[in-house]
Amino acid sequence: MWYRALTVALVAGTLSGASPAQAATNPSTVTIGLRPGATAADAIRDLDATPGVRVIDSDATPQLGAVTVTVTGDAARALAGNPDVTYVEPTPTASALLTPNDPLYPQQWGAGVVKAPAAWNVTTGSPDVTVAVVDTGVTAVSEIAGRVLPGYDFVNDDADPADDHGHGTMAATVIAAAGDDGTGIAGLCWTCRILPVKVLGADGSGGHDDIAEGIVYAVDQGADIINLSLGGPEGSTILSEAVTYAAGHGVVVVAAAGNEGVTTPVYPAAYPKAIAVAGSTATDGRYDWSNYSGSWVDVAAPGDNPAQADDGDYWWFTGTSSAAPVVAGVAALGLSAKSGVTAAQVRAAIEAAARPAGSWVAAGRIDAEATVKALTSGPTIAWTAPATSRTPRRGTVTVTATATGATRVELIRAGKVIGTDTRAPWSFTVNSAGLNGTHTLTLRATGPAGHTRSASRALLFDNTAPAISKVKLSKTRTAVTIRPTIKDALGLKQVKAVITAGSKRYTLTSSKSPWTMKWKTAGRRGTFPVTVTATDRAGNTRTYKIKI
Template sequence: MRLLRLLFALALTAGVGFSASPARGEIVVPGFPPLCLPPIGLPLLQCPAAAPPPPSSEPPPGAVTPTKVRYDPRRIVVSFRRRTLRNAIDAAFAHANVRLERRLTKIGLYAVRAPDGKRDAALASLRREKSVNRVQREVLVDALDTTPNDPEWPDQWGLRTAGFPKAWDVTRGSKNVVVAVLDTGVDGSHPELRGALVPGRDIVNGDYYPADDNGHGTAVAGVIAARGNNSIGLAGACWACLVMPVKVLGKDGTGTTADVAAGIIWAVDNGARVINLSLGAPGTDDALSEAIDYAASKDVVIVAAAGNSSSTSPFYPAADSAVIGVAASNPEDQLYSWSNHGAWVQVAAPGCNDALWLRGGYVSMCGTSAAAPLVAGLAALVRSARPTATAQETVKAVYQAVDQVSAEVRRGRINAGAAVAGPGTSHTGTVHRIARTVRGRLGGRVRSRSHEVAVGAGQLVAVLRFSGAHRLSLLLYRPHRRVIRITGRSPLTLRLRVAPGSLALVVKGAGARAAYRLTLSYGAP
């Protein structure tokens, strides 16, 4: 039976919503080369060759990631002060003329909808309420597009480059490890996913039938867990792992941070041990960051795509300190020119991978959203090989086992064989660990608080999230060195290479009441 090959370019678009634009398919006539059937109104074109292209002719992403944050024209995220009664919350919403759409009780946030053209008036009304702690416009996030190529194992250069065959000598995965795919849903009828899915959730439509009406989520799920060694199609990164489909993006590939946050919380509460987020935006908000913190606190590994706009500007949730952000590398271990990069991107992984498509089809995806599920699959393999490994230990195993790539990412390109084999096989990057999260309050006479920490040599990352005050300052004091200070709105992020010793981090305000959370990541002393 002939494989259906679809041509589509995978790329991250901006906002807290996603868009994917697959081509219509391919016509195969015996004795003739295949013809791609393009979108209506365009001529037929001969399909491109299946071999991975050299760097000089690298496949472009289907859409370039925007660098400006987009906001939902009607949605607002609200948090209230502690001990605010429900009738006061209802009254605040009534005064602002908004309708409650989602309650994120685990992180204390509400997503509300204003009438058309009335969002800014509703924002102003909520900000005047004494019971309201923080009000934000809801950010839009985007999914990825895809570009066609031929599948099957001989063409799966990405898995070979990243060392997955050696990892499979140790484990092909475990049914005790569930990977949540937060995306457009998953087509569970695909032969390569038979027996691979656990019950999921459709956050968008409010039911438990997360069917894929776009294709993007099915492609991502295939990179993670397409059943290998079954004589059909292709192999995923973690053959025996299970996939939890959580639909957080609509048919058009767009969604909101509140829906993504709700999906994260649902996945965590229902047994996911790894979460893949092949989506994102050039900005974040409390809903997304609080949900990620919730997942991290529950021992879940979170992986996200870094974006495809050749940018060094942080892209969320990949840039969150609790997330493994993933760039896209080519067969020569260079980053693709369209991949985002920078010190906020943790690792690289091959960025053109064969995947599944709707109605039993196959595709080849190019973009950082194709790279991220390889890392999610690797994290699942590590947790399969070491059932008692914590999320922190799993992330450490991935980071320790990287191979260096010439482009700028914080650590290197993943090496699955070394990561699954364990310590001592490869270590070319600096090991970091989340040391602690401290919480505090400012206001009245208390205008600053100091937190001391002993660090080893390496990269210090301090992330300050706060509510109440509009602006705070984060200061770093080092012995015999100048003071480093950053000031602005939440979140504030400070990154710096440090020498072993003691440091003091000071959170400072101007008198307004504020509650804050300071997350510190650094090398063990």
């Protein structure tokens, strides 16, 4: 079986130079959302009244209904049952984004789309991270000079993996071109090292045996990530086992999905242990040449990127062969930002942080900033519904949330997990039968590196129907007054009486205490059945039948 490098086009001439709750002694800053009518002073007073919590500083923004406080202790827990509080969130910081001075960087639209500058504010890479480029070889051009390790050529069976095609070098420079050095382009991981493994010949093709050997070699040489910008329509046992070998040894495997514009699987990308990468446009659409599938294609990445070829010139490098190195570069940033994370955690972060791009790709378009954040600072979680309300709820309640960088979101009540979701949109159905009064529900998001973040909301429940102890009737010659005696812990909404007089029904309603209703009899004589129905604020009902 022979595979070819997956490139759509090389175009010259258009590039020109020019964590958990902090201890009580460790202050934290949070922002508190307030319901209309609530005041910052009330929230601060509630915090100060909570044992173990002390407000050090506060700054209200009344126009936004919020107050930011610096506290010791757990502010979120202290305000979890407060109906005047809509959210309690850690207050993040922002800083100017790092923009490299490489002259061709302004043309690198893909870096902006995946939010690489924000990721570079955290890390620009590490020489401790090695990316193996299993391809046509790699030539140590200026963008990666000094960071290309000794490798191997499995096509010619020698120790000179120089690139005699250009494809592998361009993949390597998309991954690791030096950034902010005043020349050429900026790769994703500016300081990571490249392990060159030549498995494709000068014509851009190679056999499964050489590719499999190259993958195993990369693993045994200590590669952290393997980029496979190659593929074909048929799989083989040896190639599948090589990918499994890499994943089993804790290596992130990234592979191009192919450029035929079809849903037919391409290998090795379609192997479950590989991250299959499609090519996306500047607006997160699919390039018509990119293969796609909501089942076997995992993520998308910009599919048209400037790169340096083996002759030192710069070209537009187009295809899923160009998209896969973007993902490999983001994986390298993730490993650089957080030492000790596993390949599985890196993959989970890439997929969890991906932005929705449509049904043509499983997880979405990659996001470098969100990937790094998912590995270093954990996920974010916020309630979407239901809102905090003084109106009680009953029966089935739907809870929805927004989360970023999460691989799992759990819904917790009374210390027990009552629901788990593993993919957006995050949604839970809660059977509230038996719940009465205020109960705190907590959403807990878990990130790929094990970080957790929680958001709590106090909800009012009422699953008990009103109690009608008696109904008093007072009669005159022209009217009957109906006075029910009703109790409900959280209040009534309406009382209704339905009187059946022959073929006619008369409905009386009352919406305020003492729930008195009057029926004008209009001279009618006889005995008439009456059904009194009490409805509480949650919608629970109770009936009481009498006769007039």
